[in-house]
Amino acid sequence: MSEETGTARTEEFAQLLRELKDRSGLSYGTLAKRLHMSTSTLHRYCNGTAVPVEYAPVERLARVCRATPQELVELHRRWILADAARGRKTDQGATRGPAQQARSDGTAEPGPGEAGGENGEPVVIDTAAVAVPPRRPSWLRRRRTALIAAVAVVAALGAVAFALRPVAVRAGDTTTPTVTGTPDVGEPAKPSATPSPSGSGPKPSAPASVSPTGTAGSGDAGSSASTGDGEQGANRPATAVPLAVAIRPYVYEDPCSQHFLVDSDPEQVGPPASEQDAPRWSAAYGAVSSGEQRVALTVQGTGEGTVVLNSLHVRVLTKGAPLAWNDYSMGVGCGGGVGTKSFDVDLDDGSPTVTVKNGQRDFPYKVSESDPEVFYVTAHTTAHDVRWDLSLDWSSGDRSGTVRIDNAGRPFRTSADVGRPGYDYPLGSSEWIERVGG
Numbered sequence: 441m442s443e444e445t446g447t448a449r450t451e452e453f454a455q456l457l458r459e460l461k462d463r464s465g466l467s468y469g470t471l472a473k474r475l476h477m478s479t480s481t482l483h484r485y486c487n488g489t490a491v492p493v494e495y496a497p498v499e500r501l502a503r504v505c506r507a508t509p510q511e512l513v514e515l516h517r518r519w520i521l522a523d524a525a526r527g528r529k530t531d532q533g534a535t536r537g538p539a540q541q542a543r544s545d546g547t548a549e550p551g552p553g554e555a556g557g558e559n560g561e562p563v564v565i566d567t568a569a570v571a572v573p574p575r576r577p578s579w580l581r582r583r584r585t586a587l588i589a590a591v592a593v594v595a596a597l598g599a600v601a602f603a604l605r606p607v608a609v610r611a612g613d614t615t616t617p618t619v620t621g622t623p624d625v626g627e628p629a630k631p632s633a634t635p636s637p638s639g640s641g642p643k644p645s646a647p648a649s650v651s652p653t654g655t656a657g658s659g660d661a662g663s664s665a666s667t668g669d670g671e672q673g674a675n676r677p678a679t680a681v682p683l684a685v686a687i688r689p690y691v692y693e694d695p696c697s698q699h700f701l702v703d704s705d706p707e708q709v710g711p712p713a714s715e716q717d718a719p720r721w722s723a724a725y726g727a728v729s730s731g732e733q734r735v736a737l738t739v740q741g742t743g744e745g746t747v748v749l750n751s752l753h754v755r756v757l758t759k760g761a762p763l764a765w766n767d768y769s770m771g772v773g774c775g776g777g778v779g780t781k782s783f784d785v786d787l788d789d790g791s792p793t794v795t796v797k798n799g800q801r802d803f804p805y806k807v808s809e810s811d812p813e814v815f816y817v818t819a820h821t822t823a824h825d826v827r828w829d830l831s832l833d834w835s836s837g838d839r840s841g842t843v844r845i846d847n848a849g850r851p852f853r854t855s856a857d858v859g860r861p862g863y864d865y866p867l868g869s870s871e872w873i874e875r876v877g878g
Contacts, residue, residue: 446525
């Protein structure tokens with residue numbers, strides 16, 4: 441790689457950093473404070489005069505600036521190339537001595553084994569006593585280059601897999617869901633041997649956590665994806681679950697609608713998360729939905745036939761005293777929201793049920809591979825800390841079953857926030873501010 445190419449790689453990396461910084465609307469000082477680095481260091485990164493030795497501060501900067509997953513992958517790729525160019529430049533500087541530097545007129549300076557004669561001709565002298573710095577073995581440079589290239593390829597493939605994974609969504613529903621669910625597969629009405637579907641083929645919107653279990657005394661149906669083995673029509677195993685459920689566990693009606701309870705002081709909690717980053721943010725801080733939790737279910741058939749969704753039920757697993765944690769809002773200054781069609785769950789009820797809200801039509805519904813449905817469920821509590829999940833009853837022809845719906849293998853968890861200290865993160869701020877009068 442030439443020096444010009446290395447400079448171009450560094451500039452491409454710095455350009456993307458500047459774009460993210462400018463789009464965030466934050467000053468260098470504000471960003472530097474959030475990232476716990478000096479303003480001058482951040483400025484050098486953004487103007488290309490320095491490349492971070494590690495990727496961690498780069499990723500933190502990108503996340504504070506609300507970079508998309510694709511932008512994170514592209515930024516990582518550019519950092520790898522810029523870091524490699526910086527490494528090569530350092531190696532070349534270490535192996536080039538003053539005897540190998542070119543004169544301004546294009547001729548070479550005398551090396552350690554040459555001396556200038558009277559006529560300007562070089563005179564060879566003994567170089568046995570002259571120590572020449574050893575060059576880095578070429579195989580080591582090739583090995584490092586191959587390693588860097590491999591990391592870049594893996595990052596790119598990860599981005600492609602993330603972007604291309606199929607999900608069932610409806611028009612206007614653009615947020616990528618988290619896919620999960622545990623189906624309980626019902627047996628056909630006619631007697632048959634206990635099946636054991638392989639679940640080897642990928643299907644659209646396939647649940648990530650599935651464990652089909654036969655009902656009505658059918659025994660263990662084995663472990664497979666709820667969408668069956670990828671075969672269509674008559675070739676599909678009789679007991680493959682004919683539907684898939686994709687789940688978004690934290691849906692923001694607006695940024696101000698989502699609050700989390702966290703057992704940490706404000707100084708230990710990072711900036712609020714967007715809906716896209718909410719699952720990771722919640723997992724990082726052990727956060728629990730505060731007051732209410734809005735969940736989106738995208739239900740899609742996986743075969744040619746129609747699946748009837750008969751009913752949706754809520755199951756309370758545990759109920760205790762509300763958590764004595766701090767309340768953190770994911771947004772401020774949103775104003776009044778407009779209620780959307782949804783299903784409502786009062787977790788404080790002795791036997792909570794799923795009820796319709798804001799004009800939502802009640803069950804049953806029908807879905808197919810080409811006609812999915814999206815349901816919003818809002819669960820709320822003012823007096824308890826509740827762990828809960830959902831179950832969806834379905835039927836298709838002479839088959840029926842139940843799909844368990846949870847948060848990636850764990851129950852949903854919602855706790856009351858009454859009387860808890862609250863904190864907001866105003867726009868342009870670099871720290872949490874205690875909420876007054878709310």
